[in-house]
Amino acid sequence: MNASTEVARLRAELVELHGELVRWGLVAWTAGNVSARLAGTDRFVIKPSGVSYAELTPESMVVCDADGNPLQGDHSPSSDTAAHAYVYRHLPDVGGVVHTHSPYATAWAARGEAIPCVLTAMADEFGGEIPVGPFARIGNDDIGRGIVATLRGHRSPAVLMRNHGVFAIGPGARAAVKAAVMCEDVARTVHLARSLGEPVPIDDVNVDALYERYQNQYGQQAPAKGTR
Numbered sequence: 001m002n003a004s005t006e007v008a009r010l011r012a013e014l015v016e017l018h019g020e021l022v023r024w025g026l027v028a029w030t031a032g033n034v035s036a037r038l039a040g041t042d043r044f045v046i047k048p049s050g051v052s053y054a055e056l057t058p059e060s061m062v063v064c065d066a067d068g069n070p071l072q073g074d075h076s077p078s079s080d081t082a083a084h085a086y087v088y089r090h091l092p093d094v095g096g097v098v099h100t101h102s103p104y105a106t107a108w109a110a111r112g113e114a115i116p117c118v119l120t121a122m123a124d125e126f127g128g129e130i131p132v133g134p135f136a137r138i139g140n141d142d143i144g145r146g147i148v149a150t151l152r153g154h155r156s157p158a159v160l161m162r163n164h165g166v167f168a169i170g171p172g173a174r175a176a177v178k179a180a181v182m183c184e185d186v187a188r189t190v191h192l193a194r195s196l197g198e199p200v201p202i203d204d205v206n207v208d209a210l211y212e213r214y215q216n217q218y219g220q221q222a223p224a225k226g227t228r
Contacts, residue, residue, distance in 0.1 A: 003038070007072070010036045010045045010173075011058035017098075017177050022053050024181045026100040026166075033078040036173035037088055037095045042066035044088055048075030079138055086144025087169060091152070096173030101165040102184035104191055108132075109160035115183075115190055118199035122190075123207040124214035125182045127155025135162045143167070155211065158183040 017034045021027045030053070035046035048060050062073035068085035070077050078084070084097045108115050108130075115130040117123055122130070133150040136142035147167050150159045157179040158168040166183050170176035193199040202210075
């Protein structure tokens with residue numbers, strides 16, 4: 001697949017994935033954004049700044065270089081572009097980044113509190129707690145620095161940036177959006193559990209076992225070579 005075809009594919013996919021943010025109630029008005037790395041390059045595609053979700057089109061998505069400078073598109077890129085660019089530069093295995101202000105997870109971020117691993121779904125998806133990153137101002141790469149410093153070496157694909165919201169990463173944009181959806185789901189459930197009393201944590205041995213099973217055995221597995 002040539003570069004222009006891949007850019008067109010990613011632009012179309014990002015429109016769909018931004019629709020998923022709306023469908024799952026993770027964003028309000030024009031807040032939030034998804035980006036995707038252009039495979040084999042140092043470029044990425046990201047949502048335009050201040051454009052409503054209903055008005056997003058493939059053509060409105062902005063192609064940026066490794067430093068977040070726009071290369072293609074008629075719009076200015078998201079105000080979080082520098083953060084996304086920093087993540088891509090420093091985490092080469094990341095192919096997608098998403099940012100939301102989903103209400104329950106952002107409430108945890110406002111408290112500056114990690115979401116403890118008290119659900120099997122958390123062990124499966126996040127491999128432990130969902131950590132809190134530092135406070136950082138919007139508009140430069142400070143947020144990206146906080147994301148990388150918090151998630152590097154951590155199994156969680158999501159971080160609660162203090163007083164701000166959720167950033168999630170993945171090998172592709174769809175995986176990052178899934179992590180953001182699951183982050184909000186468990187943030188809500190753990191909040192409800194705490195309203196009833198103190199949730200019971202899962203011990204590390206069981207967290208590790210659940211994570212390994214989900215990451216390596218769950219879902220449809222490709223058949224072994226030579227089998228049907």
